[in-house]
Amino acid sequence: MLREVDVAIAGGGDELLADDDTPLVPGDQISLDPVTGEPLRYPLFVTDAAGVEVPVVTTPGDYKYVGRLVVTFDRHGHVISVDSGSGLVRVSGVAPDAVAPDRRIQRTVVEPVTAYVEELAENVLATSQVALEGRRDPGVRTEETNLGNLLADALLATGQQLAGDFGVAPPQVALQNGGGIRNNSLIPPGPVTELDTFAVAAFTNFVAVVPDVPRAQFKEILENAVSAIPVADGRFAQVAGFSFSYDPTRPAQQVDDAGNVLSPGERVRSVVLDDGTVIVADGEVVDGPAISVATNDFSARGGDQYPFRGLPFVSVGVTYQQALASYLVDDLGGVISAADYPEGGSGRITRL
Numbered sequence: 001m002l003r004e005v006d007v008a009i010a011g012g013g014d015e016l017l018a019d020d021d022t023p024l025v026p027g028d029q030i031s032l033d034p035v036t037g038e039p040l041r042y043p044l045f046v047t048d049a050a051g052v053e054v055p056v057v058t059t060p061g062d063y064k065y066v067g068r069l070v071v072t073f074d075r076h077g078h079v080i081s082v083d084s085g086s087g088l089v090r091v092s093g094v095a096p097d098a099v100a101p102d103r104r105i106q107r108t109v110v111e112p113v114t115a116y117v118e119e120l121a122e123n124v125l126a127t128s129q130v131a132l133e134g135r136r137d138p139g140v141r142t143e144e145t146n147l148g149n150l151l152a153d154a155l156l157a158t159g160q161q162l163a164g165d166f167g168v169a170p171p172q173v174a175l176q177n178g179g180g181i182r183n184n185s186l187i188p189p190g191p192v193t194e195l196d197t198f199a200v201a202a203f204t205n206f207v208a209v210v211p212d213v214p215r216a217q218f219k220e221i222l223e224n225a226v227s228a229i230p231v232a233d234g235r236f237a238q239v240a241g242f243s244f245s246y247d248p249t250r251p252a253q254q255v256d257d258a259g260n261v262l263s264p265g266e267r268v269r270s271v272v273l274d275d276g277t278v279i280v281a282d283g284e285v286v287d288g289p290a291i292s293v294a295t296n297d298f299s300a301r302g303g304d305q306y307p308f309r310g311l312p313f314v315s316v317g318v319t320y321q322q323a324l325a326s327y328l329v330d331d332l333g334g335v336i337s338a339a340d341y342p343e344g345g346s347g348r349i350t351r352l
Helices: 103-122 146-166 194-200 215-225 320-331
Strands: 044-047 053-057 065-068 071-073 079-082 087-090 124-128 173-177 190-193 206-213 237-240 242-246 261-263 268-273 278-281 291-296 314-319 349-351
Touching: 053 079, 103 190, 103 194, 124 194, 124 320, 146 173, 146 206, 146 237, 146 291, 146 314, 146 320, 173 215, 190 194, 194 320, 206 215, 206 320, 215 237, 215 268, 215 278, 215 291, 237 242, 314 320
Parallel strands: 173 291, 242 349
Antiparallel strands: 044 053, 065 087, 071 079, 124 190, 173 237, 206 291, 206 314, 242 268, 268 278
16 A cells, blocks of 8 residues: 555546536436446545555546546645535536537547548448447456457467467467456447447557466456456456356455465366467366466566566567457458357356
8 A cells, every 4th residue: 555645647447527507518427436336526535555645547538527626735735625626527519518629639539540540430341240338338348248258369479470470489378458458338239440449459468478377367367357246347357268266255365566476266167278278276286287368468477466476478579459340350361250259258167
């Protein structure tokens, strides 16, 4: 836990912190605390390691708001108050009090980007026979979904195709953290465009191969993936190349910020590779050779507290968006079948 931090400015989430009288974009609602169910106010206050209340602020994505935080410091540099003028400022173009666009920015930035995005939206990469589930809760951050399977398959296929070029063992399995699946929507049956792949795989994360993961550590990684359940969390993994089961009523793993396992967790009950190799049986690791894992470099570096703990990995030079686009065109031949990617997933993850 941190200390001597005066203000924390968060990003990457979609929490909407506001007071009841804050003007919001029509249809938006203040986020609720997942534990207490109470509205989340701007700013939040959290207690640091020294017992000091620290203001924490964030704003939702999609450029609908900017945040304003005005604090007063004493002569020692400590926050002594938060001004009442702090809060969200609504700037979205759909709001009645929207900020007027700058003509030069419109001409030199907005219009060229809009034209490029429209081209992406017109480039159909595949046709899906089934709706693809990319929503977060319930969805890619709480359970297996067919879109999660699709992206994990793309990582695995890309890793297997390119591993030899980089002198690394081809991966047997793949893990995609649910937090990296960003569209937060149900893609209906029909055309899947290049723009859809950017919405799904929005970051500049690269496909990475971690070639030598001990079996016990692989179980630790999966324990981390299910440790936050029932809370929707980005660490929940979508998988390929294996299936596993877990029991959410058992003790969850706890790790520190460095990925060191403080409490091992007992949720993962079985892990079986697609070729039938048993990695975990009845919660116990079965002795055997290490596993080569495809993932993204965010997770390989310990993002979402994945306990890779500095294991060597190799980036194969392709972003996960590029991997998804290529997989749709080259591996699937432009067809996402309901047989291969049924709604609700294909039984790769079983919640006991």
